Amino acid sequence: MKIEETKPTSESFDDKLKRLAVEEAELRVKALKEEAEARVEEREVRKHQLKDLKSNIADRDLKDKQAQLDREQQGKTFRAQDATDNFNWKTCTHKKGGMAHARDVRVLTTGGNSNQYSVFKHQMLNGDIWVRCSRCSRTWAPPVEKNFYFRDGIVVARQDGVFDTAKFEAAKLEYLRAVNFETNNSTSSSVQCRLSKYDPASKRMVDAADVYRENIASTNLR
Ligand SMILES: [Zn+2]
Numbered sequence: 001m002k003i004e005e006t007k008p009t010s011e012s013f014d015d016k017l018k019r020l021a022v023e024e025a026e027l028r029v030k031a032l033k034e035e036a037e038a039r040v041e042e043r044e045v046r047k048h049q050l051k052d053l054k055s056n057i058a059d060r061d062l063k064d065k066q067a068q069l070d071r072e073q074q075g076k077t078f079r080a081q082d083a084t085d086n087f088n089w090k091t092c093t094h095k096k097g098g099m100a101h102a103r104d105v106r107v108l109t110t111g112g113n114s115n116q117y118s119v120f121k122h123q124m125l126n127g128d129i130w131v132r133c134s135r136c137s138r139t140w141a142p143p144v145e146k147n148f149y150f151r152d153g154i155v156v157a158r159q160d161g162v163f164d165t166a167k168f169e170a171a172k173l174e175y176l177r178a179v180n181f182e183t184n185n186s187t188s189s190s191v192q193c194r195l196s197k198y199d200p201a202s203k204r205m206v207d208a209a210d211v212y213r214e215n216i217a218s219t220n221l222r
Pocket of ligand 1: 094095133135
């Protein structure tokens with residue numbers, strides 16, 4: 001508080017006290033007013049922050065929803081493709097023969113009735129034999145364990161699912177059956193190599209056929 005020294009000295013001590021009391025009261029009112037104003041401002045700021053927050057949440061919800069829809073759509077597309085493939089693979093005899101007519105070329109995708117299989121066998125560079133039906137494009141490859149972990153009937157990552165031994169053994173049998181399909185088509189082959197990788201634990205090169213298999217497990221000979 002600024003005390004005015006220039007006030008006439010005629011002011012009595014009582015008057016001075018009164019004046020100071022009034023000034024003090026005025027200051028207190030001013031302070032209260034400022035406090036109230038600050039509170040209003042604060043409330044405004046908070047209102048805006050809340051609005052921002054709400055719109056951010058709405059934005060994020062919308063993005064989450066969009067991402068989920070995208071995933072579902074993608075899943076649907078994959079499942080539809082899988083269903084089409086599975087249907088074609090099941091109906092196909094994988095055999096040669098049969099007659100394609102101008103009005104009915106189904107035999108080209110459903111297979112004929114010859115005793116010869118309409119398959120091509122290809123020896124991969126690690127020595128594995130892959131078999132591909134030229135009619136329905138189904139490809140048989142040695143089953144890879146990492147593709148047999150399931151949760152709720154869906155293939156999931158190793159750490160998220162349970163290994164289905166029955167399905168894996170069935171796939172192995174199915175693969176062996178395909179490898180033995182009788183065909184007069186000759187087997188093609190890649191350049192053969194032995195695949196190895198460096199193993200830091202033993203400080204040696206070790207066999208890496210499994211790594212190769214896992215890496216190409218999701219491809220086919222289409
Ligand atoms: Zn086939």
